[in-house]
Amino acid sequence: MMRWWLVVGAVNAFLSVAAGAFGAHALKARLPQDLQLIFETGARYHMYHALALVAVGLFGAVRPSALLSSAGWAMLVGIVLFSGSLYALALSGVRVLGAITPLGGLGFLVGWVLFAVAAWRATP
Numbered sequence: 001m002m003r004w005w006l007v008v009g010a011v012n013a014f015l016s017v018a019a020g021a022f023g024a025h026a027l028k029a030r031l032p033q034d035l036q037l038i039f040e041t042g043a044r045y046h047m048y049h050a051l052a053l054v055a056v057g058l059f060g061a062v063r064p065s066a067l068l069s070s071a072g073w074a075m076l077v078g079i080v081l082f083s084g085s086l087y088a089l090a091l092s093g094v095r096v097l098g099a100i101t102p103l104g105g106l107g108f109l110v111g112w113v114l115f116a117v118a119a120w121r122a123t124p
Contacts (some may be wrong), residue, residue: 002057002064002068002069003057005053005060009050009051009054010050012050013050015050016047016083019083020040020043023039024040027039027090031090031091035089035090038089038090039086039091042083042084042085042086042090043083045082049083049111056068056069059118059122060072063118063122065118065121065122067117067121068115068118071118072111075108076107078110079104080104081100081107082103083104086098
């Protein structure tokens with residue numbers, strides 16, 4: 001299962017870089033600055049949590065646990081809801097999509113708490 005998190009983390013890191021490049025180049029002339037910043041925030045948090053998924057995979061290779069896997073799932077849901085809603089908001093201009101973003105942030109927070117608890121329990 002931990003190999004899964006390494007692959008998912010790497011794929012999400014790739015997608016984050018692609019989204020960041022798309023935002024910086026293709027959207028620069030098409031979106032107002034406030035929407036560009038929203039898109040950039042989505043890409044930044046996407047990358048942070050892609051790297052966190054890689055950390056889940058690496059840590060899990062040494063000390064696998066269901067709690068650690070749950071942390072990965074919470075972070076993945078966070079990426080989809082947080083970054084996904086910001087990407088959609090920036091591209092569509094539909095501001096109500098911002099109401100989804102805090103749910104993704106909650107996913108990130110839950111993921112980090114689970115990661116911390118898994119680390120605490122795994123260390124002697």
